[in-house]
Amino acid sequence: MEEYFSKIVALTDLKQNKPLNEIVFEGLRDAIIQGVIPVGERINESIYSEKMNISRTPVREALRRIQEEGLVEYVPHYGVVVKKITIDDAKEIYQIRKALDVLATINAMKIMTEAEFEEMRHLLVKTDEADESGNVKLVVELSKEFNDMIYRFARMPRLDVIVKKLRQYLVRFRDISLTEDNRRRKALDEHWLLYKYMKQQNVEMLTAIINEHLDFSEIFILQTMERLEVSSKKEKENEK
Structure with a gap:
């Protein structure tokens, strides 16, 4: 201790x-x-x-x-x-996240001002610049800010509290996912698509991108959890 x-x-x-x-x-x-x-x-x-x-x-x-x-x-x-956060726990969290992220994004889309859309665009440009310069830590921080921004613009404070708690359960794994080049670039491209379809008020495409975005993140995190489980079992076996 x-x-x-x-x-x-x-x-x-x-x-x-x-x-x-x-x-x-x-x-x-x-x-x-x-x-x-x-x-x-x-x-x-x-x-x-x-x-x-x-x-x-x-x-x-x-x-x-x-x-x-x-x-x-x-x-x-x-x-x-x-208690251990299990793979089943992670699956449940992602299932809930998909529903709530769609709700928040659609609500934000309907009420955002032009100034708020411009603030979102500026953040995405800033994130791309950080990625191009190889500043992974800043990319992770700005990506979190993008997710928070959607909930802020949705003006649903109770929903925001619920989702922030859900995110915390997997915080150790989420940040790992953005340190890999391919995953990080895909995530940033999806953020641009969210911005595009929010401006176009395209609910169908927004829903599809959110589900794809979270599906990919879920697969990565579940694979990471499985690897850590295998590694932990081997360590325990070696200690015997």
């Missing part, structure tokens, strides 16, 4: 101007999603509260909320442990 607890403390910044319960919840949740706390690890309320120098109550409340999201589970006579 000592090896990764400094990272947990950094994610759980108690100096934030938020209620303590919310800070602890967000910090522990991020630590689990980002893989800082290993799968199968027991989360002991007493130890965590002692390390954070807080009472056990906010830790207990955070674990209750995290358990409701399915990120941890209670094992009788043992305690709360971190």
Whole structure:
């Protein structure tokens, strides 16, 4: 635990101007999603509260909320442990994402102003320039900004909150997918197509591009998860 607890403390910044319960919840949740706390690890309320120098109550409340999201589970006579995000979980997340992304994109398309379309076009140009210069980190950041922009222009804040939570489950794998040249260029081309068909108010083509975009991302991430599973099994076998 000592090896990764400094990272947990950094994610759980108690100096934030938020209620303590919310800070602890967000910090522990991020630590689990980002893989800082290993799968199968027991989360002991007493130890965590002692390390954070807080009472056990906010830790207990955070674990209750995290358990409701399915990120941890209670094992009788043992305690709360971190659950693994499975391939079936990833498939379900993508199925939901497809429906919600189509909803948000169509809603944005109907109400966006010319100024907002120009802001989107400018972002895509900036992303292409970053890609051409080989700045992969910036491409990843700007691609996230493009996805966020669609939800911002859709003016559906509740939907935005739901989708951001879904994205976080696969954040470790999503960024990997954009570091590969072929996948990254395809994703950027699809972003341009989304912009084009949003301007044309073409619902049919928008839906097709969104599904294709997420299908390709899903295949890549599932393959990555499968490779990591195989690698993990081999490591465990070697340890025996």
